[in-house]
Amino acid sequence: MSKPPLLIVVLAAGKGVRMASATPKVLHQVAGRSLLGHVLATAQATGADLALVAPPAEAVRVEAARIAPGIGIFEQSRALGTGAAVLAAEPALRRHRGDVLVLFADAPLIELATIERLIGTLQGNALAVLAFEPADTTGYGRLIADDAGNVTAIREHGDASEDERRLRLCNAGAIAFRVGDLASLLRRITNANAKGEYYLTDAVEIAVAQGLRARPVMCTPAEALGINTRAQLAEAEAAFQARARRQAMHAGATLIAPETVWLSFDTRIGRDVTIEPNVFLGPGVVIEDGVQILANCHIIGARLRAGARVGPFARLRPGADIGGGVHVGNFVEVKNATLEEGAKANHLAYIGDGRVGAGANIGAGTIFCNYDGFNKAFTDVGKGAFVGSNTALVAPVKIGDGAYVGSGSVITKDVAADALALGRAREEQRHGWAAKFRDRLGRRRTQG
Ligand code: UD1
Ligand code: CA
Numbered sequence: 001m002s003k004p005p006l007l008i009v010v011l012a013a014g015k016g017v018r019m020a021s022a023t024p025k026v027l028h029q030v031a032g033r034s035l036l037g038h039v040l041a042t043a044q045a046t047g048a049d050l051a052l053v054a055p056p057a058e059a060v061r062v063e064a065a066r067i068a069p070g071i072g073i074f075e076q077s078r079a080l081g082t083g084a085a086v087l088a089a090e091p092a093l094r095r096h097r098g099d100v101l102v103l104f105a106d107a108p109l110i111e112l113a114t115i116e117r118l119i120g121t122l123q124g125n126a127l128a129v130l131a132f133e134p135a136d137t138t139g140y141g142r143l144i145a146d147d148a149g150n151v152t153a154i155r156e157h158g159d160a161s162e163d164e165r166r167l168r169l170c171n172a173g174a175i176a177f178r179v180g181d182l183a184s185l186l187r188r189i190t191n192a193n194a195k196g197e198y199y200l201t202d203a204v205e206i207a208v209a210q211g212l213r214a215r216p217v218m219c220t221p222a223e224a225l226g227i228n229t230r231a232q233l234a235e236a237e238a239a240f241q242a243r244a245r246r247q248a249m250h251a252g253a254t255l256i257a258p259e260t261v262w263l264s265f266d267t268r269i270g271r272d273v274t275i276e277p278n279v280f281l282g283p284g285v286v287i288e289d290g291v292q293i294l295a296n297c298h299i300i301g302a303r304l305r306a307g308a309r310v311g312p313f314a315r316l317r318p319g320a321d322i323g324g325g326v327h328v329g330n331f332v333e334v335k336n337a338t339l340e341e342g343a344k345a346n347h348l349a350y351i352g353d354g355r356v357g358a359g360a361n362i363g364a365g366t367i368f369c370n371y372d373g374f375n376k377a378f379t380d381v382g383k384g385a386f387v388g389s390n391t392a393l394v395a396p397v398k399i400g401d402g403a404y405v406g407s408g409s410v411i412t413k414d415v416a417a418d419a420l421a422l423g424r425a426r427e428e429q430r431h432g433w434a435a436k437f438r439d440r441l442g443r444r445r446t447q448g
Contacts, residue, residue: 004178005098006048006119011085012036012064012105013055013076018229024057026105028233031240032264032283035227036060038108040067045112046119048101051092053085081197083189086182093183100182102200104173107226109239114219115174122178126212127204129154130174132224139228140170141201143216151214154201158194169216171201172224179207240265248273253287276311284318302334323358337368340383352376354393357383357401365390382417 016025026036033041043050044067051072054060064071076088086093086102093100099122103110114130121128129151131143141154142164154171155164179185189202204214222239225232244263245255252271255261260277263269267281270289279293282300287293291304294311301318304310310328319336322328326339329346337354345351345362353370356362360381368379369392377395381387385399388407399405400417409423 003119005096006046006101007051007092007096007098008043008046008048008101008103009051009053009086009089009092010036010039010043010103010105011053011082012060013053013085013088014079014082016106016228019233020230024055024060025227027059027063028227030108030233030236030265031244032266034063035108035236036063036105037067038265039103039105039110040064040071042110042112042115043103044068046115049092049096051089052105053088055079079197081191081195082200083186083198083202086200087186087198090183099176099178101174101176104226106228107173107224108236109223109225109243110172110174110219111223114217114223118174118176118217121215121217122176124213125215126177126179127151127207127214128176129204129214129216130172130219130224131169131216132172132219132221133168134170134221134224137165137168137170140226141199142167143169143171145169145216149216150208151204151216152208153205154199156193156195156199156201170224172219173226175200175203177203179212270306279311288324353395354379354381356381357385359383360385360387362387363389363391363407367392369394 012026019025019028027034030038050068051074052064053074053076056075056077061073064073072092074089076085099119101118118128118130134140139157141156142160143151144153144155146152185203185207188206189198191198193199208214225236225239227233227236241263245258245261248263248269249255251269253269253273253275255275257277261275262280264281264283266283268286270287272289273287273291275293276295278296280298284301285299286303288304288306290307292309297311297314299316302316302320302322304322305324307325308322310322313330314328315333317335320334321338323339323341323343325342327344327346328334331348332345333350335352337351339356340358342359343356347364349362349366350368352368353376354368360383366387370376379393379395380398382399382401382403384402387405390408391405392410394410394412397411398414400415400419402418403415404420405411405415406422409421411421411423415421
């Protein structure tokens, strides 16, 4: 039997005033991705048709189209409540024949398997309500259930009686519907409540009065976290990190102090990787098998190939491609540059917009001078080359394979393979000069 088609309506409008921010609430980030991005990516993974109810903000449309190209976007210009928000997508509801799932874009941690359980519960039930028991129930809608455990109503916090407020079971926000005509069900919702809003949650009571059945589906508090405040944003970040660290360790990485390692939504970590304390991994990082990241590194948009070792205190920026067995040491910054197999830059260097050939050595204090105030230019260091300490390579410039560059050089012209380049003042020595100097000054002092 084939499954009925599914439409997922993601709600991302509303006021979000408690974030105290000029940025729309759903564009705030967890693990380097917007709240909206998390929810859309998970929704997309179901293969369902998607509709988004967005606030009138260009940035929200751009983000939605980036994550889910071609998504139907419906604007809700006045935040009249979650029930009114779903109705803003009415053209999509009308076109659709099948189940409808409503997700909130401010609850970013919902998992694919949970969505599948919700949809599965529609076999034999008209509504499936995602439920959880938070440590602090403040602000969440309480589920009112009958003796059989069916949900009969959802009471919003502001409208709940003392007794109802004591209920622990809360609405996580995701509600799935298998009803003939969701739009007309939603149109029966009124705004006679504490907030003067059209609550989506009232659809439960209305449906039950029509003889339909609503079942709760449980999930964990971490997964259900809805973000209305920056404190909840930080809680969601913590929950995400806890999950991502566990996954990394499960997949074969050693995190010596897991609670000090920050991962992003798309971090990829291989087996037998070791990550020491205080490491930040921003978006776009790929860490292959056997890599070692020593303490205190900041890494974004970089690939670390098998067996590379970076840090302590290394900074890898977007486009850093660290080859197999490469060593990048303390206070080395790499941006948009490839370090090929076995190359070394062990101390204090800036390697920006360039290539370091296999086995080449970049001495302490080497700077790739890639920027003239207007344009960026490329530095190419050949394989097996040796760049002495405190060298400025003024791009565009090419150091041939196996060439030597003397310490303290400023190199502005290409260096041939296997040549020695010196670009510094010639050293001079005057024998006995210091002794004579001391002698002369010493005599003057005794005379004076
Ligand atoms: C909502 C639920 C509550 C649940 C909680 C879970 C309602 C009435 N209440 O409360 O039962 O426990 O989520 O986190 O549904 N939105 C719109 N347009 C609007 C209003 C909201 O698109 O007019 C969007 C928001 O962007 C947000 C989501 O809907 O993503 C939920 O709205 P929010 O105002 O955060 O609802 P809560 O008060 O948290
Ligand atoms: Ca919310």
